[in-house]
Amino acid sequence: MSSQIGVITFPGSNGDQDSFDAFALNLGVPTRMVDYREADLSGLAAIVLPGGFSYGDHLRCGAIARFAPAMESLKSFADAGGPVLGLCNGFQVLTEAHLLPGALLRNESLRFHCRWVDIRVETTRTAWTHEVTHGEVLKLPVAHGEGAYFADEETLDKLEANDQIVFRYCEPGGTVTPDANFNGSLRSIAGVCNERGNVVGMMPHPERASDPMLGTTDGLKILSSALEYLNVGV
């Protein structure tokens, strides 16, 4: 199996180079930038949808990106069990593409939040949480205006029952409180996965916490989890 990581760049992506650097430089694994017009994703072991403002966030965040040729192929890749990670705008794209349940709404405060947050790992069964422990607290940055997770009550209950809630906003000590839920996400949800656990979306940016120079390397645990999942080693 190929160990190459693919980072898809859409018009308006701005976290693509950060994601590339995190894998290529900080983890030292073969990584390739994938243009959104590319339909052939063969040879990729895992795919990252980076943060940013794909298509200028027009219509709704992530709504237009799902029509890109690369997204069609990504859907087949995900259906076949390939690990996919959506970061921030990438998470929004995955919900709009129906690869993940729910939607991301405008932050409750109506403000764009650019800050450090603490998130608690709620499940380690996903492709992207193999290297963290249940209940572990990760310190990661967020930068978004529309990150309030929403799904109807029935879907939220289903997510809990199926162990699909991957991260929750919490206090540094790990307690989930209304105060820590800075953007107004339902049930403090910071990240979810599909039923199978190979597709994960999250609002915080692990790629921006992947080098000691950036303040923390907590994000590396998430990024390298897929490598372990694929047994390609780091």
Added chain:
Amino acid sequence: MPKAGVNDPEGEAIRGGLLSLGYESVQRVRAGKHYRLRVLAPAADAARSTAEDMATRLLSNPVIQTFVIESVTQAEEA
């Protein structure tokens, strides 16, 4: 429009503005988006049906939004 039960901070902020202007009777504001489409179709019904399809598949996100198609008027294509 945001579905019932979907938090709409934008609508709330607008309501705050209206209250500041003295419109104390405003109980609730829900903010949505409005699109005007020109659709080439053999009849109004067909255009409406196309618009419904487009609204369901792209213009709205059924997870968080509802939509209404307000009116379909027939016009000569310029």
